[in-house]
Amino acid sequence: MRLHWMILCLAAGSLLAVRPIPARAASTTLIRNATVLTVTKGTITHGSVLVRDGKIAEVGENITAPADAKVIDATGDYVIPGIIDCHSHIAAESINEGSTSVSSMVGIEDVINPEDVEIYRALAGGVTTANVLHGSANAIGGKCTVMKMRWGKSAKEMIFEGAMPGIKFALGENPKRQGSGPNPFGNTASLRYPATRMGVEDVIRDAFTQARNYEAAWREYREKVARGERAVPPARDLKLEPLVEVLEGKRFVHAHCYRQDEILMLLRVADEFGFKIRTLQHVLEGYKVAKEIAEHGAGASTFSDWWAYKVEAYDAIPYNAAIMVRKGVLVSLNSDSAELDRHLNTEAAKAMKYGGLDETEALALVTINPARQLAIDKRVGSIEPGKDADLTIYDKHPLSNYAKVLTVMVDGDVYFDRDRDIAERPAREARRKELLEKEAQEQKKKPRPDKEQDSKPQDQRRPQ
Amino acid sequence: MNARILVISFLTLATLPGEGPSAFAIRDARVVRVSGPTLEHSTVILRDGLIEAVGENLSVPAGAWVIEGKALTVYPGLTDALSTWGIPEAAPATPGAQGRGGAPPAPGPPATPASPPAAVARGPEDRPSNTSWLRAADLLSLSDKRIEAARSAGFTTAVTFPTHGIFAGQGAVIDLAGDRPGQMVVVSPAGEYVSLTTGRFTSFPGSLMGVIAYIRQIYLDADHYRLTRDMYQNPAGLRRPAYDRALEGVLESPRVLLPATREVEIDRMLRFAQELKHPAVLYGVHEAWRAVDQIKRFNIPVLVSLKWPERAQDANPDDKETLRVLELRAHAPKTPAALSKSGVHFAFYSDNTRPQDIRKAVKRALDAGLPADEAIRAFTLSAAEIYDVADRLGSIDKGKIANLVVTDGPIFEEHTKVKYIFVDGAKYEPIPEEPPAGSGTEKTE
Numbered sequence: 001m002r003l004h005w006m007i008l009c010l011a012a013g014s015l016l017a018v019r020p021i022p023a024r025a026a027s028t029t030l031i032r033n034a035t036v037l038t039v040t041k042g043t044i045t046h047g048s049v050l051v052r053d054g055k056i057a058e059v060g061e062n063i064t065a066p067a068d069a070k071v072i073d074a075t076g077d078y079v080i081p082g083i084i085d086c087h088s089h090i091a092a093e094s095i096n097e098g099s100t101s102v103s104s105m106v107g108i109e110d111v112i113n114p115e116d117v118e119i120y121r122a123l124a125g126g127v128t129t130a131n132v133l134h135g136s137a138n139a140i141g142g143k144c145t146v147m148k149m150r151w152g153k154s155a156k157e158m159i160f161e162g163a164m165p166g167i168k169f170a171l172g173e174n175p176k177r178q179g180s181g182p183n184p185f186g187n188t189a190s191l192r193y194p195a196t197r198m199g200v201e202d203v204i205r206d207a208f209t210q211a212r213n214y215e216a217a218w219r220e221y222r223e224k225v226a227r228g229e230r231a232v233p234p235a236r237d238l239k240l241e242p243l244v245e246v247l248e249g250k251r252f253v254h255a256h257c258y259r260q261d262e263i264l265m266l267l268r269v270a271d272e273f274g275f276k277i278r279t280l281q282h283v284l285e286g287y288k289v290a291k292e293i294a295e296h297g298a299g300a301s302t303f304s305d306w307w308a309y310k311v312e313a314y315d316a317i318p319y320n321a322a323i324m325v326r327k328g329v330l331v332s333l334n335s336d337s338a339e340l341d342r343h344l345n346t347e348a349a350k351a352m353k354y355g356g357l358d359e360t361e362a363l364a365l366v367t368i369n370p371a372r373q374l375a376i377d378k379r380v381g382s383i384e385p386g387k388d389a390d391l392t393i394y395d396k397h398p399l400s401n402y403a404k405v406l407t408v409m410v411d412g413d414v415y416f417d418r419d420r421d422i423a424e425r426p427a428r429e430a431r432r433k434e435l436l437e438k439e440a441q442e443q444k445k446k447p448r449p450d451k452e453q454d455s456k457p458q459d460q461r462r463p464q
Numbered sequence: 465m466n467a468r469i470l471v472i473s474f475l476t477l478a479t480l481p482g483e484g485p486s487a488f489a490i491r492d493a494r495v496v497r498v499s500g501p502t503l504e505h506s507t508v509i510l511r512d513g514l515i516e517a518v519g520e521n522l523s524v525p526a527g528a529w530v531i532e533g534k535a536l537t538v539y540p541g542l543t544d545a546l547s548t549w550g551i552p553e554a555a556p557a558t559p560g561a562q563g564r565g566g567a568p569p570a571p572g573p574p575a576t577p578a579s580p581p582a583a584v585a586r587g588p589e590d591r592p593s594n595t596s597w598l599r600a601a602d603l604l605s606l607s608d609k610r611i612e613a614a615r616s617a618g619f620t621t622a623v624t625f626p627t628h629g630i631f632a633g634q635g636a637v638i639d640l641a642g643d644r645p646g647q648m649v650v651v652s653p654a655g656e657y658v659s660l661t662t663g664r665f666t667s668f669p670g671s672l673m674g675v676i677a678y679i680r681q682i683y684l685d686a687d688h689y690r691l692t693r694d695m696y697q698n699p700a701g702l703r704r705p706a707y708d709r710a711l712e713g714v715l716e717s718p719r720v721l722l723p724a725t726r727e728v729e730i731d732r733m734l735r736f737a738q739e740l741k742h743p744a745v746l747y748g749v750h751e752a753w754r755a756v757d758q759i760k761r762f763n764i765p766v767l768v769s770l771k772w773p774e775r776a777q778d779a780n781p782d783d784k785e786t787l788r789v790l791e792l793r794a795h796a797p798k799t800p801a802a803l804s805k806s807g808v809h810f811a812f813y814s815d816n817t818r819p820q821d822i823r824k825a826v827k828r829a830l831d832a833g834l835p836a837d838e839a840i841r842a843f844t845l846s847a848a849e850i851y852d853v854a855d856r857l858g859s860i861d862k863g864k865i866a867n868l869v870v871t872d873g874p875i876f877e878e879h880t881k882v883k884y885i886f887v888d889g890a891k892y893e894p895i896p897e898e899p900p901a902g903s904g905t906e907k908t909e
Contacts, residue, residue: 093728094671099663100586105681106673110736115728115788142673154731192666232695232702235688238681239587428787435790439775 028052029412030065034074034393039081039360039368040382049079051389054412059383072393077406080363080398081382082128082390085341086301086370087254087281087334089133090118091158096135097142101175101193101203104167105238107143108132112155118338119158123149123416125342126392126405129160131334131374133281134168136256139175139194139203141168143242144254146374148390149408151415164375166278167242169255171262172312175200201265208273211243252278252375254301258312260288267296279373281334283324284316290327299330299373304350306340321365322355332370349399359399388412487511488891489524490870493533496837498540498845499859508538510866513889518860529891531870536883539840539875540859541620541867543847545767546657546721546747546813549622550638550648551600552608556816585668588681592668593661596682596713598626598633601652604645610819611640616894617819618875620867620887621650623851625657625721630675631682631710632657634717637853639867641887650865654851655745656717676736683740686714718852719743721767726792727754734762745850747813750796756806765809765850768842770817770825772796800842801833811847812839820897826876836876865889 029051036047036059050058050069065071089095093111097103112132122130128149134142144166147158176199178191194200217234224231245251253270257263257280270277279299280286284307286293286300293300302324307316324331333348335341348362357365371381379388389412396403408416488510495503495518507522508515516525524530548554585592603626614622620640626633634653642648660675669675685708692705720740724733725748737744747767752759759766773793775785803810817825826839848858856865866889873880885892 092673094662094673097669097671097674097677099584099666099668099670099674103674105588105677106669106671107677108673110676110732111671111673112732113728115726117786155728156731156735230695230701232692233688236684238677238684432787432790435787435794439790439793 027412028057028066028069029072029389029409030063030069031072031074031079031391031393032063032065034077034079035397036383037078037080037360037363037398038383039363041384043360047079049383049389049391051391051409051412054389056383056385056387056389056391058385072407074393076395078394078396078398078403079383080126080345080392080394081367081380081387082392082408082410083126083344083366084332084370084374084376084381085122085127085130085335085344085366086279086332086373087133087336088122088130088338088341089135089336090122090130090338090341091116091147092132096137098135098137099192101138102140102207102239103134103138103142104140104207104240104242105142106134108134108145109143109159112145112147112158114151114153114155114158118341119149120151120416121338122341123151123408123410124405124418124421126345126394126398126408127341128390128392128408128410129371129374129376129380130341131166131254131370133166133254136168136170136174137177139170139200140207140243141170143167143251146376148410149415150410150413160376160379162376162379164252165242165245165250166252166254166374167246169204169253169266169277171200171255171257171266172197172259173310174256175203197262197265200262201269204266204269205273207240207243208247208269208275211240211247212273214240215244215247246275247273249275254279254281256281258282258284259315260285263289264292267292267298271296279332282313282336284313284320286329287317287320287323288315290324290329293324294328299332299369300324301332301334301370301373303336304333304347305354318350318354321351322357325351325355325357325361325365330369330372331365332373333365334370345394345398345403346401349401352399362399485527485529486889487516487525487528488531488866488886488889489522489528490531490533490536490538490868491524493531493870494537495860496537496539496840497860498841499861507533508860508868510868510886510889513866515860515862515864515866517862531884533870535872537871537873537875538860539618539869539871540844540857541869541885541887542618542843542875543621543623543811543858544614544619544814545623545811545847545850546635546815547622547624548627548816549610549614549619549640549814550604550606550608550624550645551626552605553603554627555608555610584666585663587668588678588685590668591682591708591710592663592678593629594631594682594710595626595629595633596631596656596711596717597709598713599636599652600624600626600634600638600654601636601646601649604636604638604648606642606645606648612895614819615640615885615887615892616882617822618869618871618882618885619819620869620885621847621857623654623847625655627657627659630659630661630669630678631713632659634713635721637851637857639865639887641890641892647888650857651851651853653717655719655721656714657721658723660723679736680739682710682714683742686711690715719745721745721747723748725750725769725773727751730755731758734758734764737764738762749810750799751792752808753795753798753802756802756808759803759808760806765811765846766803767811767813767850768800768803768829769815770812770822771815772825772828795832797828797832800829800839801835804834804838804842809846809850811842811850823876823878827878830876836874839876 031049036044048063050063092108093113097106131146133144146160146163148160176194178195221231221233277298279301281301283300283302305318307313321331344366348366351357351362368381371377380390391409393407394403406418490508492505495506506520509517623635623637625635635655636652637650637654638648669678689711720742722733724730724746745765748769749766845858848854868886870884871880882894
């Protein structure tokens with residue numbers, strides 16, 4: 001047993017086997033004698049990380065454990081900052097509002113599902129933060145939410161407090177699908193504009209023109225009121241308000257895209273309307289226009305080597321991430337998948353093989369870089385004093401295929417522990433069996449009077 | 465066989481409201497007032513549809529029909545706090561039709577009259593799935609066979625709603641008897657029934673987050689509508705605001721009913737209700753035993769569905785259900801006890817459970833620790849309080865509507881029989897229970 005306090009937890013855990021409720025950490029924890037990959041401040045081979053009140057208090061070679069500290073002996077293990085997935089669709093009860101080409105009135109925050117087991121699985125893959133995005137069904141999609149994987153907490157507590165809000169855009173094949181109503185043959189009523197890439201651009205321009213007008217209407221109203229005139233306020237429009245926030249730089253745009261032509265189109269439209277694209281998502285042809293992306297200041301969040309799953313993904317190359325890094329683009333690797341997010345560490349490693357990034361550059365693709373893209377890098381993304389104690393401990397080097405996640409901390413609390421998980425499985429299974437058997441017995445006990453009654457036609461039961 | 469039909473005919477005739485007197489006195493009975501301590505050997509006097517007096521040693525007024533109440537217990541009539549009784553089109557196709565087992569995303573709305581297929585909607589401005597102006601009070605019909613069945617099970621009152629669509633329409637508190645539908649109505653409108661049903665992917669709202677955004681926008685629009693309407697009282701120099709029936713309905717409604725079954729849904733809807741700044745009631749709440757503190761904190765009343773979750777009969781036996789789902793099914797009946805213990809305001813609703821099966825459903829809550837008097841309160845005074853009609857319904861007090869149920873024992877006990885039901889002071893007797901199948905012997909007292 002790696003953690004001596006764990007025995008206590010196990011005793012409690014078998015009673016509370018409802019779901020893995022994180023053991024509330026002692027306010028101070030020392031992770032001792034590990035290889036600490038800080039990402040921003042180099043690697044310490046025999047290092048320790050002191051965690052106090054949810055924050056990283058100290059990182060170094062010789063830290064003595066305070067008397068009240070819980071000690072995690074990580075001899076031979078590796079500690080990295082918790083992985084950040086810049087493109088995820090877990091932990092939400094709906095993803096796409098596909099009925100309309102501009103669905104900015106909807107948002108993931110309204111449908112967070114903290115009970116989604118994919119949160120726990122993401123933790124088990126070392127992920128501590130995810131940017132949960134609306135789907136790509138429409139040119140302007142819904143609002144996005146950055147979450148911490150605080151498994152067992154409520155929806156509200158999942159939200160990465162203070163993170164900049166985002167919104168999803170999508171270009172190319174997905175948003176120009178016109179939809180397929182119940183009767184696609186001749187039922188044009190259910191077809192949705194746009195049907196082409198030109199149309200996608202038009203939808204975005206039109207929406208931002210509306211947003212400008214909306215903002216102008218409010219300005220005009222406020223001016224009238226200031227002059228003491230009688231004026232009716234404009235009706236609030238939940239579709240346009242997030243777009244006004246984009247224009248004002250108060251909301252990040254995360255744009256799903258593939259081809260270089262549509263990438264350039266979007267950057268031009270954004271320049272014209274005076275806003276920034278914060279990240280280009282997927283961006284599989286980003287290597288072709290990396291210079292332009294860097295000039296705009298957009299980040300790029302791509303796949304390691306996932307391509308050719310549709311026509312617009314044919315021109316992808318596994319060197320994409322590395323080439324964009326070398327051209328000065330802020331690059332991250334994301335999962336877009338509840339499976340891929342469990343091994344983003346090895347996705348990062350592929351950028352060493354394809355493109356020759358070094359270890360730190362590779363790890364940065366899933367830690368500090370996505371943190372910078374989401375503007376949460378003051379809080380997470382590297383192991384530095386003062387940052388949140390979001391840490392993942394592996395048994396081997398995290399860029400190795402053989403590395404297993406042992407322990408994951410968020411805000412200094414252990415939310416995943418491999419040994420504990422394994423130890424709790426029999427108790428959980430026993431509880432399931434018990435409930436199933438109880439239910440089966442009750443089913444047997446039930447007489448079935450309903451059947452007899454219902455089989456009789458109603459009329460025979462009534463006097464004529 | 466002839467004898468049997470005769471007996472049944474006789475009993476059935478007795479269920480018709482008598483040409484009876486305008487006054488009744490139930491004498492020497494146990495009176496569970498709910499609003500105050502239970503009275504033994506007491507009298508309840510009803511006159512002209514109201515409770516005229518309740519107490520010990522009351523003299524029976526001349527002309528009153530006297531019911532010897534020895535060995536009988538008098539309760540306020542029970543209330544189905546979210547119903548479709550009285551709207552015949554809303555009756556389920558097959559009696560006792562059960563919803564899907566497991567953890568449904570939200571309580572299934574009872575079947576309702578189908579509306580014509582909606583046009584494709586592209587946003588909240590198209591007002592999809594919205595009949596907020598529709599009033600249950602205007603849809604009532606005495607031809608609904610469930611009215612009599614409900615009465616026979618001890619129900620005198622229902623809060624009945626149109627239930628089709630996202631903004632389905634406005635409920636009414638109704639009494640379960642009358643000569644004409646209008647006489648049934650106690651209060652209308654009683655609240656707006658909201659469901660979170662999504663349309664097709666191609667029509668707005670096509671997702672849960674779309675529905676939520678839609679509801680949010682409707683309430684913002686309603687605020688703006690009221691503002692512009694009020695400003696237009698002085699029309700000079702102002703553009704005329706357009707009439708919008710979808711917003712009229714929302715503004716008329718004194719409260720909104722929001723669905724929430726699982727803990728995550730309860731948490732979500734509590735916060736949403738707070739955001740809407742409109743009085744709200746949650747319905748469903750089967751997993752509320754996990755969330756009582758949260759409900760208490762938000763101080764929002766809840767309606768507990770009596771259709772306890774069950775494994776779907778056609779469920780794939782190879783499907784491995786999660787512990788969470790199994791626990792929801794096992795523990796849902798613990799919810800009323802947990803609510804009661806923490807002082808959350810709650811009532812029960814039938815959720816398409818057949819009236820004659822409601823007692824069985826209540827028994828599961830009692831077995832899980834709900835005290836019987838708390839169950840009675842939930843079915844009577846609490847329901848009245850939630851709908852703000854406790855000044856006229858829900859307890860046996862002088863001046864309230866004479867809705868009573870008289871039994872030969874504790875009302876939720878298995879062998880207790882309902883003897884009489886009074887609705888608006890008129891006396892009814894229950895329809896006879898079904899004879900056990902195959903048995904030829906009848907009790908012919």
